[in-house]
Amino acid sequence: MGIVPGNNRNRICIHGGRVIDPANAIDALQDVYLADGRIVSLGNRPDGFETDQEIDAGNCIVCPGLIDLGVRVREPGQEHKASIATESLAAASGGVTTLCCPPDTDPVTDTPAVAELVRLRAETAGKTRIVPLGALTRGLAGEQLSEMAALARAGCAGVSNAMRPLVNTLVQRRALEYASTFDLTVFLHANDHALANKGCAHEGRVAARLGLPGIPEAAETAAVARDLALIEQTGVRAHFCRLTTGRAARMVARAQFDGAPITADVAVPYLFLSEVDISDFDSRCHVIPPLRTVEDRQRLREALQNGVFSALCSDHQPHEPDAKLGPFPSTEPGISGLDTLLPLGLRLVNEHALDLDELIHRLTCGPAGILGLPYGTLSIGATADICIFNPELNWQLDTHSMRSNGHNTPFMGWEMQGRVTHTLLNGELVYSLD
């Protein structure tokens, strides 16, 4: 195999692809050389580089491995829905090399032990990297602070209370202050639980007709306003997860303009679906926060394009089939999205909602910056996480092509254009299409 001891192991040449690396403003036809799990060269073959493996990327795009900020792997606690092993495979086949998981596992990720368990299981599965978020409060109960410093040491990229409420704004203020002590980013799901009032659909025209309990736009905007005030008060670095309304996007844009240390993301389903899609009580479109109006969908697309949202994520929530079998309000919310993150992202490009390099930015260095991790780039010396996809390959999303354990998606049956052909994690090939 020609391995020089201590150096130059697993030398790979990715040949003939169009390399797009927004972190370095690269978009060029060139070869990529990897060794020892790192990027060693773009374009020029390093002196004495002997190839252990050559990957043909002709007609393909070569970009950094994708980073998904919103993935529930359901482990520990809900292994009947999915597991780290199953969802790691789905991630690898979707070109995703880093997943960020919220702390609402069972048990909650509020101790280093749970965080380490998640990371180690992912390492054992060996298909993708999982970065957990630690709980902001103990048991996510919203009352007492979690041991955030210990969680950070255990590899949590930030802290979050997931979708659970804090008992009051005093607890929130102190949690933000404590997190900022350790320079931790706080991941916020902006939702005023009292206003949401156990609703299951956007409080709009469709919910009015269907008689579904509504969640008003203000459940999100009131929470964003409160959060922005506390961010300003505490100076904490914060990230708004999965915003769903045009108004909230505008509030965040304004605060960013004023210099607030905030970022935000949006999830794929909210860019394609709207309240209209629940008209037939389609439980596959039951998501929380709910699908908003057609106009909100347009505003969200614009915010993704102009960078107010610097990350696009899947908000992956795999379920067992029974979870969606029932009257709409009784079904469990969430869409299985890992399989469709990149192909639906490419559809946005085809629909001229954003450019290809902008899309790849929102899937690589954008989220990497939010996490403060050195991934999402093809810089020389960077970890060799790479996604190779053929943007012209047509395929259909069906139960055979889906790799996630959860088949709960309203995009089932859709024609997709663009498919991942190879995924490399730490310089190792973890997925190839054939």
Add this chain to the structure above:
Amino acid sequence: MNNQGLQIDDRGRLRHFLSISGLNRQLLTEILDTAESFAGLTEQTVKKVPLLRGKTIVNLFFEASTRTRTTFELAAKRLSADVLNINITQSSAVKGETLLDTLRNLEAMHVDMFVVRHADSGAAHFIAGKVAPHVSVINAGDGRHSHPTQAMLDMFTIRRVKGPDFGRLRVAIVGDILHSRVARSQIHALNLLNTGEVRIVAPRTLMPAHAEALGAQIYHDLRTGIRDVDVVIMLRLQRERMQGALLPSEHEYYELFGLTEKKLAHASPDVTVMHPGPINRGVEMDSEVADGPRSVILEQVTHGIAVRMAVMSMAMSRRKDRDE
């Protein structure tokens, strides 16, 4: 699967009765005409017809109800069907059986029709999408979404009192529109029958956001809302609305939205007053009005049987053709 696809078969006949939305004017008229023929029957001494002899109908009630369940039961019995009443609030749901399991078990007993009431909007649609092809589903109320037989008995009552031309009528629905499946179905039915003007009257806390999507004129003042109307339909006010900060008190609600003889003077002189029952006297309506000459509240109950007979027999006659 849209409402129409689920409710109407490829020959345009009623397969399930889930919501007024998705039906057409012709079908509504057919229901009313069929109910008219049964209404004559219920006034005779022998009240039974053998139309559904040998058929099994299950009243599947996941939510408590006396009036609706009783009239469905009577309607089925007058059509000579066998009726089974199942109150799920006290049975399987408690043991953790899923709705679908309950349904499959009952289906295994060769049931021909389910009459379903459930607290979730969309429950009847869900069930209709899952039953065997020969089974019909009648919605007896799902969450805040739909209560189509109630709406049809109200249309039947209006047609009997005011005649068949809905185009010259102004109708006001007053009360808790937000939580009312009855109101949503009535508005759809009134619009399908080309009613001249449909109004809804409520304080903003009891009006859905984007109520304009329902297809009615919105009013927040009772006097202007019922001015010159030919029919006033009052809705029941659930007492728990005071807890949810939707209303300050029954007293203030009665002051502003309770129907009294004095307020009724703003309506057309020959106004008809309706209520789906049961009435909270002194909250949404004065006894003087409820028991007065313009009230047809008890007629509504009687008509409920004929209308439910009509819907059940229509959904089943489709099946009879198929069997032949």
